[in-house]
Amino acid sequence: MKTVELVFRSVGERTSDLALQLALKHIQPQKVHILENVRPFSQAVQQMLQISYEGEMVVFMDADCLIFENLRPFLESNTYLYVDSYVLDKFRGQVHQGVHITQLALVKQMQKIPIPSQDPKYILRPESRLRALAITQLKGCKHFKHFRIFHDYFQSYRDIFAKFALRELRSRTPINQRQLQAAENHWQSHFQDLDFQVAQRAVTYARAQVPWDTPPEALAAFIAQLPEVADREIAQMNLPPQQPLTLEEVEQEARRQWQWHFTTLIPKDSENPPPSKAEEPKVFGIGLSRTGTKSLTSALRILGLQTVHYPDDETTLRELVQGNYKFSLLEQFDAITDITVSAFYPQLDRLYPHSKFILTLRDKEEWLDSLERHWQGRPAFSDEQENPHHATHMHIRRLLRSAVYGCYEFNADRMAYVYDAHVRSVLDYFRDRPQDLLVLNICDGEGWEKLCPFLGKSLVPTPFPFIKKQSALKALTLDPILT
Numbered sequence: 001m002k003t004v005e006l007v008f009r010s011v012g013e014r015t016s017d018l019a020l021q022l023a024l025k026h027i028q029p030q031k032v033h034i035l036e037n038v039r040p041f042s043q044a045v046q047q048m049l050q051i052s053y054e055g056e057m058v059v060f061m062d063a064d065c066l067i068f069e070n071l072r073p074f075l076e077s078n079t080y081l082y083v084d085s086y087v088l089d090k091f092r093g094q095v096h097q098g099v100h101i102t103q104l105a106l107v108k109q110m111q112k113i114p115i116p117s118q119d120p121k122y123i124l125r126p127e128s129r130l131r132a133l134a135i136t137q138l139k140g141c142k143h144f145k146h147f148r149i150f151h152d153y154f155q156s157y158r159d160i161f162a163k164f165a166l167r168e169l170r171s172r173t174p175i176n177q178r179q180l181q182a183a184e185n186h187w188q189s190h191f192q193d194l195d196f197q198v199a200q201r202a203v204t205y206a207r208a209q210v211p212w213d214t215p216p217e218a219l220a221a222f223i224a225q226l227p228e229v230a231d232r233e234i235a236q237m238n239l240p241p242q243q244p245l246t247l248e249e250v251e252q253e254a255r256r257q258w259q260w261h262f263t264t265l266i267p268k269d270s271e272n273p274p275p276s277k278a279e280e281p282k283v284f285g286i287g288l289s290r291t292g293t294k295s296l297t298s299a300l301r302i303l304g305l306q307t308v309h310y311p312d313d314e315t316t317l318r319e320l321v322q323g324n325y326k327f328s329l330l331e332q333f334d335a336i337t338d339i340t341v342s343a344f345y346p347q348l349d350r351l352y353p354h355s356k357f358i359l360t361l362r363d364k365e366e367w368l369d370s371l372e373r374h375w376q377g378r379p380a381f382s383d384e385q386e387n388p389h390h391a392t393h394m395h396i397r398r399l400l401r402s403a404v405y406g407c408y409e410f411n412a413d414r415m416a417y418v419y420d421a422h423v424r425s426v427l428d429y430f431r432d433r434p435q436d437l438l439v440l441n442i443c444d445g446e447g448w449e450k451l452c453p454f455l456g457k458s459l460v461p462t463p464f465p466f467i468k469k470q471s472a473l474k475a476l477t478l479d480p481i482l483t
Contacts, residue, residue: 002076006033018245164199295466
């Protein structure tokens, strides 16, 4: 049995006792380190890095996380340097947050890094910043895994306020602002829930009090004062008192939430399996890479559509080489997204009549910047001798780059032309069939309110997913409901 140490961080959250109880049950650590009421969080991070760890692995977690899954089987088999956990967050849907599975080598590397001075990234996210620096130094990468963990449910109003004032400060990039706005839209439609009213007040307060150009030292001072600010602001709201929690109450709500998200939206009927999907109308996400195609994939899965993003298997390669866009995988799947299908929508339209097409868009300059960063470190040619799957993946990469972009390396002028030509071509093709094409700007905050009516689905009462990495998308598997 692997030796695992647990670092449990609490600032008096309403769920602290239950969160620790569930963590001990589902992690089974050999040693536990509890950090209580250490503020600001940067001080807690410094304290946890002063501990002399001896276990093979360290799990760092916060008291706002409720674990409802046995993590031991994964911990026993895990060899990744670092795994970030995808959780179900009350305010933001599926996010990676709160439970961090870390190999001892990475912890030791984090301990060697000097505390950054005047670094806004460290001030806002001290643990993430040190970990990112250590991962880079070890030439590692972040992996993701989805667990049945509930985050930010049942929290005190005070903690919600402090957290979402900080969340606003952490969201000060154009795309993160739009993601936060999408979450705020969700809160507004469920404003009878007092938790959402508190979160909205906190975001509004932080926006008013802290300009975007606030220097690092003033930013740090504001964060240090958040507990006192939260007490004052919550007192002014005259909210009813919150009662102590019981494990039964928490388990019942967790079961209800999990069942709603993963059985109501995605019904399973093993006794009456659906007919073959081979001839059914499909859904095709025909936006270019880095326009929100992974987020769209996650959303389609939530709506119950078996969706594959950028398939890179041998059969798909052979079919692409042959110009066979029937795609064998559509015998099992309802939808494909990304550039595997972006250039071939006219053929797909003829092969799968009455299908739906979704063109994801993004501000072009923002897209160019994102695509350039995405192509960095992803060459068109590499050593493919030892890994057959890698060779297939690289062959598909070259084929699709040629077909879609007309080049193997990033070229801003060429990419800008391709983006404009692709959008213009798609809009022209569907100009007389608006019912078959949805134009969706996920990066600008559009989501369920457009996607659900287009597909004839009921609106989803959770924030629209924002997925940036392929490994994060792969983490979002649909596990059985809580038992």
